[in-house]
Amino acid sequence: MRNGYFLRGRFIRCWIGYAGRQAGESRSVYPFLVTLAEGALRPSESRSLRVRDVVLRSGGSGEVAVRHRGQARVVPLRTELATFLRGWIDGAGLQKDDLLFPGRRGGRLSVSAYMGAWEQAQEAVLPHDELLSWRLGEPVDILRESSLVRWLRRGVDVATVAELAGVAPAWLALRYPYCFRLEATETDWEHLAQAPRLPEPTAP
Numbered sequence: 410m411r412n413g414y415f416l417r418g419r420f421i422r423c424w425i426g427y428a429g430r431q432a433g434e435s436r437s438v439y440p441f442l443v444t445l446a447e448g449a450l451r452p453s454e455s456r457s458l459r460v461r462d463v464v465l466r467s468g469g470s471g472e473v474a475v476r477h478r479g480q481a482r483v484v485p486l487r488t489e490l491a492t493f494l495r496g497w498i499d500g501a502g503l504q505k506d507d508l509l510f511p512g513r514r515g516g517r518l519s520v521s522a523y524m525g526a527w528e529q530a531q532e533a534v535l536p537h538d539e540l541l542s543w544r545l546g547e548p549v550d551i552l553r554e555s556s557l558v559r560w561l562r563r564g565v566d567v568a569t570v571a572e573l574a575g576v577a578p579a580w581l582a583l584r585y586p587y588c589f590r591l592e593a594t595e596t597d598w599e600h601l602a603q604a605p606r607l608p609e610p611t612a613p
Contacts (some may be wrong), residue, residue: 437510440497442552444510447490447557447572450475452549456517465495477575484573523549527559557581558603561588 437523444455457604463486465471471491486494494509503509512518524558527549553574560570561581567589581591 435511435513435514435518435522436501437518438526440494440521441510441518442527442549443493443548444490446552446556447487447493448473448484449553449560450484451477451553451575452520452523453477454524454575455510456508459505459508460498460503460509461505463494463498465498470493474598475575480575481574482572558585558588561585 441455444450445452448455450473454477457476458473462474464473465486469488469491471486471494473486475484476484484522488505497503498509503511508517510518512522534609557570560573561567567578567581571581574581
């Protein structure tokens with residue numbers, strides 16, 4: 410399942426780039442997809458973001474305040490993403506109370522807008538055999554999940570990844586078991602034998 414579900418990095422970049430050029434309904438589609446991939450946000454979280462939720466510091470770092478089902482969390486932004494978002498906000502002339510990724514009429518970016526670009530990108534970028542093996546029609550959430558997998562494989566602490574993603578560590582372990590290496594260890598039976606025994610039960 411892992412080989413057929415998660416995208417390779419080069420395809421992620423290719424698809425996003427193609428989507429950015431083809432998004433006719435809204436120019437927000439491209440930065441929206443970039444943020445999903447780089448920030449590992451849920452589509453619903455990104456669609457609800459407002460400019461005021463993004464903090465961009467002069468040194469190039471930044472963070473974004475995300476909310477999901479009443480729970481808030483802060484996700485740090487890599488320098489590249491922070492710079493990208495600064496350029497997007499300035500170039501689009503967005504104000505602090507505006508949606509970060511507005512739709513054509515200023516409302517929330519429609520699902521059909523970004524999903525249409527996503528599907529076109531898959532069809533345009535992937536050759537026929539790849540379309541079959543990667544299963545055309547994978548949800549856009551795969552961008553977020555690919556980032557989570559990348560962080561886990563790079564050795565980022567599972568508690569940190571869980572906090573950034575807004576999930577429980579146990580969920581990550583169940584979802585991506587192949588990202589956790591269980592090293593073979595020998596049981597120290599001698600040490601265990603020296604452990605205090607439980608007290609014998611007393612008669613009533």
